[in-house]
Amino acid sequence: MKEPPRTESAQFVKELPERFNELGSFIREQRSTARLSLRRLSELAGISNPYLSQIERGLRRPSAEILQQIAKALRISAETLYVQAGILEKPDGNTDLARHILADHNLTEEQKQALMRIYLSFRHENDDAKAEADVGAGSKVVSAPGAAGE
Numbered sequence: 001m002k003e004p005p006r007t008e009s010a011q012f013v014k015e016l017p018e019r020f021n022e023l024g025s026f027i028r029e030q031r032s033t034a035r036l037s038l039r040r041l042s043e044l045a046g047i048s049n050p051y052l053s054q055i056e057r058g059l060r061r062p063s064a065e066i067l068q069q070i071a072k073a074l075r076i077s078a079e080t081l082y083v084q085a086g087i088l089e090k091p092d093g094n095t096d097l098a099r100h101i102l103a104d105h106n107l108t109e110e111q112k113q114a115l116m117r118i119y120l121s122f123r124h125e126n127d128d129a130k131a132e133a134d135v136g137a138g139s140k141v142v143s144a145p146g147a148a149g150e
Contacts, residue, residue, distance in 0.1 A: 041073055
């Protein structure tokens with residue numbers, strides 16, 4: 001009997017166990033970095049020690065809720081684990097730094113506001129420079145040395 005042709009979904013199903021291994025390894029690495037035992041992380045996340053062990057070994061596929069609990073216990077974003085689990089697409093490099101700054105529980109409100117002011121000032125400065133470059137490129141006007149802004 002002939003084998004049916006492979007489809008994208010069949011390939012996706014084949015890749016799932018590998019993704020679970022990668023997710024488990026990532027969680028184990030984050031736990032190690034945070035210097036947490038398996039038992040302590042399971043307590044902080046509110047899940048059983050054997051279940052967390054199975055997740056780390058790639059034997060179980062955790063739900064989004066479980067991933068969120070693990071992320072909270074590890075003090076990392078749930079989005080990071082969602083990407084590792086294949087629930088969310090990998091960011092395209094255009095990150096929302098402001099959201100990350102405001103979500104950081106290790107910073108005081110004053111520190112968050114100071115970082116936001118600095119970050120936004122750099123963004124506005126770069127936007128202004130880009131707009132000036134776009135205008136300059138369109139009109140081909142050359143400013144004299146010593147002109148304002150130099």
